[in-house]
Amino acid sequence: MTLTVHSTPTPADPAIDAMVAALPKVSLHCHLIGSVAPGTVLDLARKHGVQLGRSAEELYEHGSYEDLGEFLRVLDVVGSLIRDPDDFARVTYESLTAGGAAHGVLHREVHLSPPGHPGVPYPTILEGVLAGARDAEADTGIQARFLVGICRERSGAAAVELVEQVVAHRVDEVLGIGLDYAEVNGPPGRFVEAYRLAARSGLRRTAHSESGPPDHVRVLLDELGCSRVDHGYHVVDDPELTARCVEERVPFTCTPVSSDIGRYSGSGDGSHRRIAEMVDAGLLVTIDSDDPPMFGTDPTHDHRVLAHALGWRRDRLADLTRNAVEACWLDDTDKAALLARVEAQVAVTPDAPPAPQEDPA
Template identity: 30%
Template sequence: MMKHVPKAELHCHIEGAVLPELAIQQAIKYQTDISDILDGDHYKWHDFTSFLKAYDTVANLFREEEDYAQLAETYLNSIAQTGAIYSEIFISPDHAMAAGLPPKAYISGLAEGIRRAEANTGIICRMIIIGVRHLGAENVEKAATLAASRPHELITGFGMAGDERFGKVKDFARAFDIARDADLGITIHAGELDGAHSVRDAVTHIKPTRIGHGVRAIEDMDLVKEIADKQIVLETCPGSNISLSVFPSLAAHPFKKLKDAGAIVTISSDDPPYFETSLSKDYENIASTFGFTDTEMTGFTENAIHAAFVEDKIKDKLLAQLGFNT
């Protein structure tokens, strides 16, 4: 499982990181039938719409502060066991409120899970509040305002996820201005289910330091050069992209082409159990498919740490851990 290579992840939706066994445990707790979205120990879906249904069904199984503490602790412990030293998780107050939990309790629960995992394994984690694009600009601005209020010290960034085919990027610019004025790190999903123009719009109107996915930029090499020149970091999620048929195979994935063109690339797992992947598997598969050495793989971790929305003293601590484990 490539445990000897230290790993760091910048792009993981915490509600999308629920392992099936934890979902079953929560379903029993809340007496909820989830048999229609489970096939043995795998989530069952066949297209993006059914994926979202399964995702929302599982997210609704987390209704109390302790539920979220357990979720964060379980996920972070699992990736720490395979060599992860740092993680950033996307958190969605909209999901918590849909399940009846106020944002303050939601964030507090996740923070407690992060604290436990760090005490158990040493892994460090920060949270990025996201707005949901297909819920509209007003909703995203509310999420940005919440993030800008700094409800917890572990919240260090703001982003936007959801269906990137909804609306125009410029309609959401005010939300990102709110977050930027609060000195939060800025990231935005683009160039996953939509093409290079989605990435260009994000670069033009949002001016992010990072882009979630961004891989469809490969369709416009002038855009790739611009991303490289501006040192905008790409949070690539290879396993997710293959599972959602963004590319037909990992061999066809533009990860190496983007790297060779000068783009700063990192490796993340997105919604790992839904895509039958993990951070460790994505590292392994990238290394074996493209023939990267351990040193090169550690370089992708270094990219992630440099791009992390975390204070410099923590970055220095993490960078000091990048020597190979024996």
């Protein structure tokens, strides 16, 4: 078990800690490359004879990424160290067990990024991650499914090729596709053809919209056919679009700590106001960790920071997990089974005392 040094410190509060540790979690926004523990990065570098030139802790100096570009280059280094089926099995297993089940995660839809592993054939990735997921489920009961992320910094043609690979090597565990990396370098409209191919092939669709304007969310829904949105914080800048997303129950997979560090969900002041605004607007919000060790967080800690910043307690946080059950890509029978597991765990989760009321003056 690795010790996480949280990048967003919270006051010591045993009642909140007990509550957030016990809460069941359903994880829809966590990237495999972003989940690799520092010690594993070092092991993989050693195994493949790569000189990192710095400690893994230095590599993950969370909170100090100058910008998204710098963070993405760290991601590239880690991705390039995961090469053979054993590597993929290991990082998948660790992400799902120590990084997932140990935090009460019952179900995770893992974002894979084949373009982040240069020279590694997609079937090699698949072989490893499926083996890792099988072992993790056998050992802890966590259930994993996968989606394949298109790198939006590349061309529309490269995206089509990637979706063709996914279709050619279709397995039940891969439910859909996503779109990530820097939004500023890849507007969503570039990927219409890849998303149409995915739709024709029966794949579910999501995409990141983190820094982009509300219009990007519109493109995701209307042109890419997304059934959920990763981040999507700017939706609330557009009341008409917000009303539509409330009405259509469009899920938004929010990641409090990583987005606070990246200043996407507000001012980067730890207030998480943007997420509160989305919930208050009636949007279907879910909570996850994005790239946990790289941002000094984990699934429990993302819930902890909301408990402290927003005064949310068991029932409100449990509602976000129920949202994630609704938003996940399992079929209705499996969703009902997952919801039953969630409710059983919520029922034995201790609540923390209400947050002190702010002085109305």
